[in-house]
Amino acid sequence: MKLIGEKGVRAILLGIAFSALSALLLIALFIMSEGLPFMFRYGLKGFLFSSEWQPQAGKFGIFPMVVASLWVTLGAMAIGAPLGVAGAVFLTEFVPRAVMRVVKPTIELLAGIPSVVYGFIGVIVLAPLIRGHLGGPGLSVLAGSVVLGIMILPTVISISIDSILAVPQSYREGSLALGATTWQTVHMVTVKAARSGIIASIILAMGRAIGETMAVIMVAGNAVKIPHSPLDSVRTLTANIALEMGFATGLHRQALFATGVVLFLVIMILNVLAGLAIRKRVGKK
């Protein structure tokens, strides 16, 4: 196979790498070209801060959806982040390494479950539970947050475990040598040292939660209103796009693309923050 040679292989690999990058760039350009003109023509303030979403009447205010996405994501973080970090700490510091080596891949399997299955379980099990014991329609912010919280657990746990394992053993040994207990070492030294990696995992999980569509459509109720309690039904930005994209035309369609631009920007910002946090961890050493 000397036909291709060194330079040829390099060119092929470069082409493949660029094709992946250019796919991403093309998607970004397409969304922007459809969505940005609409945002400027309609008015940014009216688009982002008006509560009237009535496409037939030409009103495209996505404020209820923005608030809904925020509430559902924050709820998911409130459930997923503490459980995830605590789980990661437990698996690395309080359990034999062999057990962790079995449990970690099992948790990563959770990441492979399709989101529609999570949504299905949410509809059949979680929503009736919420409706029966807490009131409201059951399909609510709370249901969405719980389902999303469980969905982001693998991300948080996996990356946090890697960050905690990356803390040099000398830190732990030094702390224990100074007389600290295991728990004191864990929360005052190890976790503090792994802090940026753990924060990166949380930010990445947040990106996943904001972008989740199928599970949220199934369990959050999709009512276009600003929620006043976790038991209210809401529609997130992603659900809005998925529900209406099939039949939207003209201005309506552009408004949905503009919603996509908003989501795109938010997730880009979150990923950049996560990247900065990870770089800080590498820099620290």
Added chain:
Amino acid sequence: MFRRCAILFTSVSLFLLSGCENAKVSFTLAGSTAFQPFAEKLAEQYMATHKNVNITVQGGGSAVGIQSALSGAAQIGMADLVTLPEEAKALTATVVARDGIAVVVNPANKVVGLTTQQIRDIFNGKVKNWKEVGGANAPITVVSREAGSGTRSSFEQIIRDITLTKDALIQDSNGTIRETVANDANAVGYLSHGMLNDKIKAVKVDGQVCTTESILGGKYLLVRPIYLLVKGEASLEIKGFIDYILSVEGQQTIKTSGLIPAK
């Protein structure tokens, strides 16, 4: 090395080429979720006797059906609307069935019937508690469809003057509305008469039950036709399928599955 590549290449291409069957004609139906299960059944029956045709059925709602037929994404659009909108004028519409819209509540709900005005008030959000219409003292959970749904457009067009309350839950198909109402004792929704089962209860509308007899007799209010929409000249296979649905056999299947025949 070369021999290994050659064997790999041949086996992969054979594997891929095996997907090409002998010049099968494929076409897609897309749109109304009310007609979708029946379209799937009819397609299955048609494909059993016509081996050279491959039919795929998708949902998405009547507006998706119209858009798909116009854009060519689907060869046949399914729409269950009382009146077809402006953009559908460019398509050839054939009525293949008729369908009633049942207003449904949970079987545990005491309410047996509602008037048109009560239905209007419930879906507008003016009436918020079941006790105002003869039920238990519990808040009403209104469940509706997304804006592009033919069932929703027909429902709102026949009942008239409905501005859906902001508190309404939105589901994306007839099937998910059925599940939501079946799981929530205080829910009220509407769906195709053909999708009724014992998990939900249809209430009387203005004293009329939602059955095939009352729909055929013209007594039940919420009825709409189901259109199949084709752009331009229908190909032989598409025409064959539509003719099959309109034939005695197809209409019999429609009747036994719970829908109303076209005539």
